[in-house]
Amino acid sequence: MAEILEIRWHGRGGQGAKTAALLMGESAAEAGKYVQAFPEYGPERMGAPVTAYNRISNNPIRLHCSVQNPKYVVVLDPTFLGAVDFTNGILDGGAILINTSETPADWKQKLSLDGKNIRIYTVDASKISKEEVGGNFPNTPMLGALIKVTNVLPVEEALNAIRSKLTIKFRNKPELIDRNLKAIQRSFEEVLS
Amino acid sequence: MKIRHSLTGNEAMAEAMRQINPDVVAAYPITPQTEIVQLFSNSVADGKVNTEFVTVESEHSAMSATIGASAAGARAMTATSANGLAYMWEVVYIAASMRLPIVMPVVNRALSGPINIHCDHSDTMGARDSGWIQIYSENSQEAYDNLIQAMRVAEHSEIQLPVMVCMDGFIISHGMEVIEMEDDDTVRKFIGEHKANYSLLDVKNPITMGPLDLQDFYFEHKKQQAEAMKNSAAVIRDVAKEWEKLTGRSYDMIEEYRMEDAEIAIVAIGSATGTAKVVIDGLREKGVKAGLVKIRVFRPFPKEEIAKALANTKAVAIMDRAESFADFGGPLFRDIRASLYDHDVRPKMVSYVYGLGGRDVMPEDIASVYADLERLVKGEQLPMLNHLGVRE
Helix, strand or coil: CCCEEEEEEEEEECCCHHHHHHHHHHHHHHCCCEEEEEEECCCCCECCEEEEEEEEECCCCCCCCCCCCCCEEEECCHHHECCECCCCCCCCCCEEEEECCCCHHHHHHHCCCCCCCCEEEEECHHHHHHHHCCCCCCHHHHHHHHHHHHCCCCHHHHHHHHHHHHHHHCCCCCHHHHHHHHHHHHHHHHCEC | CEEEEEEEHHHHHHHHHHHHCCCEEEECCCCCCHHHHHHHHHHHHCCCCCCEEEECCCHHHHHHHHHHHHHCCCCEECCECHHHHHHCHHHHHHHHHCCCCCEEEEEECCCCCCCCCCCCCHHHHHCCCCCCEEEECCCHHHHHHHHHHHHHHHHCCCCCCCEEEEEECCCCCCCEEEEEEECHHHHHHHHCCCCCCCCCCCCCCCCCCCCCCCCCCHHHHHHHHHHHHHHHHHHHHHHHHHHHHHHCCCCCCEEEECCCCCCEEEEECCCHHHHHHHHHHHHHHCCCCEEEEEECEEECCCHHHHHHHHCCCCEEEEEECCCCCCCCCCHHHHHHHHHCCCCCCCCEEEEEECCHHHCCCCHHHHHHHHHHHHHHHCCCCCCCEEECCCCC
16 A cells, blocks of 8 residues: 555534544554544534544554545535535545445536546445444445445455444444444445446 | 554543553543543443542642642542643642642643634643643654653652643544553553652651741742752653663654754644654655654753754744744744754744644645745745744
């Protein structure tokens, strides 16, 4: 991996963008990478747009500022298209992953890509989450899609790392561990490009 | 044995506190310090430490209870941020003047107002004359290492001074990074047992602590306090060497980055110095002789080290993450200018106040400071006092 891989997460407060960024960071750390995971804290509360970031590298990371030019952008909630510029600063050759029932072709019309070569991936993470986890928690399925698309982590190691983190998070609701892992597995299979 | 973890700065501090296993922690929550106390209280509830955990009703009480415990001979800690530090102000000075080896993580946050929960150094910079040793951290790893080393410095029988271990709010406190922790035994052996020089609970050797101290002795006691602060520099270095032997991670009063032949340099404190190192690497590839001096220990002030590090530079920018409304730059700027006063050859020196209230510091911002320094070297004029990236 050359230099630092940067990722930006868009979600609404309560959808788990921060948690997903932490899980991504922890999975990458478990795989021996150097990582950062941090949310952009503002006055946001439940339902308001929030942003979180990852940096992943083979070398120690010294930058301590927000991510300006992510290679990957993950959108947990597409409904604030227009209010939030999902593609802002995205690197040419990068990719955007969207939680939607629509197709990448549909989203090619909606996003302003400024002639950049940006791959678009879609997966209905909310539907997967409702069916597998029993509620709209699109963060873990989107994490699955991201791991597949970025291909920087060995899948088995990533899943093991996620399992161990979910085991801590859901120590009072252990049934949610396997359900979330199933949701991640499904988004692996169902992500469209 | 080293343990590789991905932790936020707050988690790293809370883990260090668990390993330190203090006798007493009295604390009150305030953003962005809250998690340290919350996570540490989990360790208390889970029986992982033997700490008496006191939930007080304010920071004034937090520091007061910590002082009481420390005066009784206990290893006592608390933690705070910004307005919490301001609220304990009166007793912060008393902890130092009673020569109590209290160690306190401070998660740097803008001191209101207007109210703001994000990072700058206005809180601890205000406490620079309180008699506390101040150690600042660039990242989570340093926060962890600094907190453990601080125990040894504070409790050293010749020093007996409280220590603030500072870490940038949110940028570090809420950002997850990979750090190396040492195992519990290694840390506990390193810090050792706390043997207080004096204890209020030692009934066979009754003493009075914190009594009235008027014209006849107050001044002598203040001189002793100043002497202890002066002597702490050698102890800080010795403890750092010992920690390096154990862990391989080296620390000193300051850190010089690519200063060996630097013509232009930035001096700064905290998380922005990491970003600056990345900028320097880029400038060096273009042949620009740029360097950085990072201040790790701000009190006692490493005046000789800084003067030596800057001796061969042509222009220096001192970056303060605090405005002290003196119309003379921030506190670091003034201390560094004073440090160089007795030197015959002095670089040009300008002040940049930056990043107030959590304003993000991007590589371009730091690059613009180096560009200013290059212009200064070429003979162009620059204002002495600057506010980096502020909209006019």
